[in-house]
Amino acid sequence: MQTSLGSSQSPQSPPPPPTKKPPNLPTFSNPSQLKQLHAHLLRSNQPLTLLSPSQITSVCSSSSSSFNYANLLLTHSFKNPLIVLWNSPLKSLSDSPSPSSALSLFSLLRRADLLPDTFTCSFVLKACSALTDLITGKTVHALVEKLGFRSDLFLSNTVLHMYASCGSLGNARLLFDKMPNRDVVTWNLLMTNLAKAGDLASARSLFDDMPERSVRSWTAMISAYVHFGDPDEALCVFAMMEDEGVIAPNEATVVTVLSACADSGALCVGKRLHAYSDRKGFLRRGNVRLQNALIDMYVKCGCVDEARRVFTSMGERTVVTWSTMIGGLAMHGQGEEALELFSGMTRLGFQPNGVTFLGVLHAYSHMGLLDEGRRFFKSMGEDHGVVAEIEHYGCMVDLLSRAGRLHEARELIEQMPIEPNSVVWGTLLGGCRVHKNAEMAEEAIGRLVELDPMNDGYYVVLSNIYAEAGRWADVAHVRRAMRARGVRKTPGWSSIEIDGGSGGGVHVFVAGDSTHDRAKEIYETWDELLGELRQRGYVADTREVLLDMEVEEEKVKVLYKHSEKLAVVFGLLSTPKGATIRIMKNLRVCNDCHNVMKLISKIENRKIVVRDRNRFHCFEGGLCSCGDYW
DNA sequence: TCACGAGTTA
Known part of the structure; x- marks a missing residue:
């Protein structure tokens, strides 16, 4: 028993398999049990090394009194550097839903004069990132410098990550500039965070200057363009990646590029990526996110049959899979099938979310099923506990106004608990065009001019309504108003x-x-x-x-x-x-x-x-x- | 203890 315990104490050796565990190894799950056990061992003259040191730290990491007690116990009974033992609970706390407890433990460590090592610093920095606690983050950065860890590239990257997560891109840049060594992670970190902040130009110039690019660099750059609504540039970067031919796209790259294809309608590239994923075994491995992205791409490129084939072939589906397919069918005017799919997913026990309901409401709206749609909208909150968001109200306004219930639609807008946005009023305006109601259109445009004055689409719809009614003076008036505000009609392509x-x-x-x-x-x-x-x-x-x-x-x-x-x-x-x-x-x-x-x-x-x-x-x-x- | 960076639905 002694020997087997001795080996399990050493941090270098792997933990013994469960079957070899001594049957009566003392265990404890809180400080008071530990204290009882401690007393028992002392009384019965057994060695304290029977206690597992890592269990001691993990059980005693959350209060200052238990920390002090554990620290004394460990100091007297174990020879390991204590900091190594405390790093383990520190890591799990920094990964936990309440990373602030990692910071509390860290301050106990400091008060107990335990010298942090590079692991300690990185775990604490991770907690600072999660908490966006720049103040503590800066303190830890100072400590990193003081302890001479500056040349630890991994740790410096973690500091950089902390600054970026805390929204301090200035400090991140400063650190980047004075780092003696950088690796591809350093570059990726700064680049992705610049992109996330919306500074695509700086991100791109960093990307262009990178001495070496990994598959993540490419994916991050492509993803940034997709995220900021430039799928064509995203596809250009992907084409560069293929031309260079040095780095093979992985599953994440494929998912990102597929969403660029979906947004820009690049079916050929999307199909090629589908074949590539097949060849690489990405699909055999059952990557659900990738298959979801494929469905979305096919739907948005107008190939609903192909989307359905991917959907049917999937062994595992998530709520995203169902929502994408339901929304896709609705977009393609295949409302009945969308509704069938919705029943199917609930029968199978999937919990629909807000996006799922949007798809279903779209289906009702396209089918013009007013009463069913209304009932469904009610049941969404009552039976499924999903809170209606502005998009759901927008769908209802669409359903009502296209069914000719313009006044009901306007009533809904006035009664909704969320401040209506330009999309909602724009939807009503669209209904006014279908039902040729110039009067209500004028009311809608009144709101739209305040909410989204530079959007030409609304003026165009209004002038369409006037034009259809032959009211050319009013058409001219709208055009003058557009000119006066500097709004230009988006050329159609x-x-x-x-x-x-x-x-x-x-x-x-x-x-x-x-x-x-x-x-x-x-x-x-x-x-x-x-x-x-x-x-x-x-x-x-x-x-x-x-x-x-x-x-x-x-x-x-x-x-x-x-x-x-x-x-x-x-x-x-x-x-x-x-x-x-x-x-x-x-x-x-x-x-x-x-x-x-x-x-x-x-x-x-x-x-x-x-x-x-x-x-x-x-x-x-x-x-x-x-x-x-x- | 083994740390930091990319990916799906509206």
């Missing part, structure tokens, strides 16, 4: 990605575009197609043309050059017969383009998927998945 070699890649069109290599061919084909459309009874719908033109012909000319029309014609020219055409738009699709897409899908026997600002339209056989309700 549509993009289409073509697979493969020459002519492959993303092609972007703006309205009236004549810069494309094949512009002449595009316009000629479009003219022919137009003839056929007219034969089938198509008449241009100029109600949404904003310009006050005397001649109807002029309006029609403007309409025919809308970017999505050019993109779809180019798609017809550049993809094999029968292939699906996928288009992305930065604005809402207009009525006339919606009609044209339906007809083209029928004439050319093609599936056309258009992603606009809010949702997807899938045109097939002359119909749209939105049921003309959008």
Whole structure:
């Protein structure tokens, strides 16, 4: 028994396997049990080394009296450097939900004159980071310097991390500049924290200057661009990474780049990453986050069937998986299936969260199921305990106002317990456009001008409403107001990605575009197609043309050059017969383009998927998945 | 004791 205890005391040797544990090794789980045991050992003349020193520190780390008692006991009975024994509870406290107890223990250590080692410092710094306690962090940094640990690279990185976590990027930079050695972690730390603070330019220049980059450096840079809404730049950095070919993307990289693909609609890159993940065995290992990212990418690139395939193949799912798929189906106008999935997940015992409910509410909204949606909104709080947030109210406003209940929608906005934002009022404005209610639109725009004065979209919707009603003086008035405020209409564009070699890649069109290599061919084909459309009874719908033109012909000319029309014609020219055409738009699709897409899908026997600002339209056989309700 | 840096849904 003595010998086996002796070996378990030594910190170098591994703990004995549980089966070899002596059956009557004294254990204790609090200081008073320890004291009883201590007394018992003294009385029965047994050695105090029967007590496990690490158990002593872990049980006695939370109060000053037990600390002092344990410290005395350890000093007299054990030869180990005490600090090593105290580091262990210090580490677990700094990892715990209340890291401040690590700081309390640290001050007891200091008062007991125990000299911290590098481990002590790093654990305390970790607690400071978690608590964003800059004051204590600075004290520990000073101590690190005083104790001569400056050249410990790992510890210096931990100090840098502490400054960054406490929001003191100035100190982080200062430390970075005077560090005698830096490694790739040092660079990554400063770079990611600059990026997190929104200083993408500094982060990028640091990234460009790095003497060496790890897979984390690349992932962090890509992630920063995705996070700040520049997925195209994120994809550029990823392309650089592939060109260099030094470092292979890992699972985290793939997840990040997939979200860039989702945001920018880069289906080709997304598909390639899917194949890559398969080859690398990422999917076999059942990485749920990666599969979730794949579902999201396919959904947002207009391939809901492919998304469903990934979803079905998954052995393990999380609430994120379900929410992504439900929201994706809703976005694609497949509301019934979204609702079925919701029942499925609750049947399986998954607890839906706020995001799940948003997806379901979207589904109701797209299906125009007013009463069901209302009931669901109520049950969300009552049966599932999920508190409605502003996005949920936004969905309800959408549901009500698109169903024509504009007054109820406005009432909801006034009664909601959260201060309504521009999105909520903008949603009501959208409903006003559908139901041609200029009066309420004016009220909504009144609020919007205060909440989000530089957003051109709202003015455009209002002037659409006036234009549809032929109120050209009011249209002009809105345009003057925009000019006066310096608001400019966002130019519309549509993009289409073509697979493969020459002519492959993303092609972007703006309205009236004549810069494309094949512009002449595009316009000629479009003219022919137009003839056929007219034969089938198509008449241009100029109600949404904003310009006050005397001649109807002029309006029609403007309409025919809308970017999505050019993109779809180019798609017809550049993809094999029968292939699906996928288009992305930065604005809402207009009525006339919606009609044209339906007809083209029928004439050319093609599936056309258009992603606009809010949702997807899938045109097939002359119909749209939105049921003309959008 | 074995420390610091990247990733999914609205």
